[in-house]
Amino acid sequence: MESSLELEAVNFGKSIIIPSVQEMAKESMTKIPPRYERPDQDPPIISTDASLLLSSIPVIDLERLAIEDSMDSELDILHSACREWGFFQVVNHRVSSTLLEEFKMQVENFFKLPYEDKKKLWQKPDNHEGFGQLFVVSEEQKLDWSDMFYVTTLPLYLRMNDLFDKLPPNLRETLETYCSEVKKLASEILGHMAKGLKMDAEEMKELFSDGVQSIRMNYYPPCPEPDKAIGFSPHSDADALTILFQLSDTEGLEIRKEGRWFPVKPLPNAFVVNVGDITEIISNGVYRSVEHRAKVNSAKERLSVATFYSSNLDSVLGPAPSLLGKHNPAIFRSVPTEKYFKDFFSQKLNGKSYLECLRIADG
Numbered sequence: 299m300e301s302s303l304e305l306e307a308v309n310f311g312k313s314i315i316i317p318s319v320q321e322m323a324k325e326s327m328t329k330i331p332p333r334y335e336r337p338d339q340d341p342p343i344i345s346t347d348a349s350l351l352l353s354s355i356p357v358i359d360l361e362r363l364a365i366e367d368s369m370d371s372e373l374d375i376l377h378s379a380c381r382e383w384g385f386f387q388v389v390n391h392r393v394s395s396t397l398l399e400e401f402k403m404q405v406e407n408f409f410k411l412p413y414e415d416k417k418k419l420w421q422k423p424d425n426h427e428g429f430g431q432l433f434v435v436s437e438e439q440k441l442d443w444s445d446m447f448y449v450t451t452l453p454l455y456l457r458m459n460d461l462f463d464k465l466p467p468n469l470r471e472t473l474e475t476y477c478s479e480v481k482k483l484a485s486e487i488l489g490h491m492a493k494g495l496k497m498d499a500e501e502m503k504e505l506f507s508d509g510v511q512s513i514r515m516n517y518y519p520p521c522p523e524p525d526k527a528i529g530f531s532p533h534s535d536a537d538a539l540t541i542l543f544q545l546s547d548t549e550g551l552e553i554r555k556e557g558r559w560f561p562v563k564p565l566p567n568a569f570v571v572n573v574g575d576i577t578e579i580i581s582n583g584v585y586r587s588v589e590h591r592a593k594v595n596s597a598k599e600r601l602s603v604a605t606f607y608s609s610n611l612d613s614v615l616g617p618a619p620s621l622l623g624k625h626n627p628a629i630f631r632s633v634p635t636e637k638y639f640k641d642f643f644s645q646k647l648n649g650k651s652y653l654e655c656l657r658i659a660d661g
């Protein structure tokens with residue numbers, strides 16, 4: 299995994315540079331610019347049964363998964379969460395609350411930096427890492443009501459060191475610890491998932507021995523017309539596992555289930571975890587990568603940090619061989635992970651999700 303791959307792989311894609319929404323939202327305005335109007339978005343659900351379904355968004359207690367007496371029943375809850383929801387919250391994880399408090403403060407300060415300082419960390423025309431937006435491919439494209447900062451964190455050889463070196467030193471230091479703690483958490487959860495799937499544990503370990511990790515910090519400013527805008531358009535995640543840290547108890551994340559949108563209420567000291575497309579492929583469609591989006595509101599800003607964790611860049615991505623058999627044929631084609639990412643970020647998919655492109659007809 300050296301030389302040519304190393305040089306090339308750092309640049310997975312680019313995005314058209316767009317203005318900062320955070321700066322725009324500082325101007326007093328009563329209407330949003332037309333490029334942010336999204337009449338195509340489904341309204342959130344309003345009916346009372348939302349609270350009923352909401353309460354069933356599974357919560358996984360990682361301590362219960364480690365204790366002999368409770369591990370089997372907790373594993374059942376995890377397994378059905380990944381099959382039915384593709385989402386769950388984890389509590390009693392080992393990421394310390396001191397680290398989370400420190401990281402929260404650093405991220406908040408980061409978005410408060412003067413615009414002149416942020417510009418030094420803005421995306422460049424040839425690479426999508428830095429402040430800006432991802433996947434903006436045309437000047438006509440409608441935009442999300444948010445700014446983000448995207449950076450590849452692991453493995454080290456994939457890092458854009460010049461971008462990293464420009465981060466405020468306190469943030470860089472805390473980010474370093476956060477990345478390694480969240481990597482441990484991701485490996486722990488993937489291990490449990492392998493068990494739930496009855497997949498060969500070594501297969502999962504090998505796939506993620508040098509996994510690719512990237513971080514996306516999201517800032518959603520208050521919006522004068524929240525019902526007309528969207529903070530983050532509906533999408534599923536291309537990675538294997540996303541671990542979302544919501545920096546406050548302001549709601550915004552919504553999950554699509556059975557064709558309707560359901561809000562996720564942030565729990566204190568919990569992470570929201572979701573199955574990404576890579577895990578749907580590895581599990582041969584047993585675990586589901588589910589569409590989600592972020593709404594905005596008129597009064598409060600909202601911040602979140604998503605950590606994306608994926609299989610090794612030099613691995614081949616496909617249904618795990620230990621899950622396949624005569625009665626369980628592969629429903630997805632295999633693809634080198636590096637190609638998977640390049641195609642995903644360069645959007646050479648004719649508007650189809652990558653998962654659909656890899657699905658074997660009649661599979």
Ligand SMILES: O=C(O)CCC(=O)C(=O)O
Pocket residue numbers: 514516530535542550551590591592601602603604
């Ligand atoms: O901010 C959120 O709650 C959603 C973030 C998200 O979906 C992402 O960063 O991929």
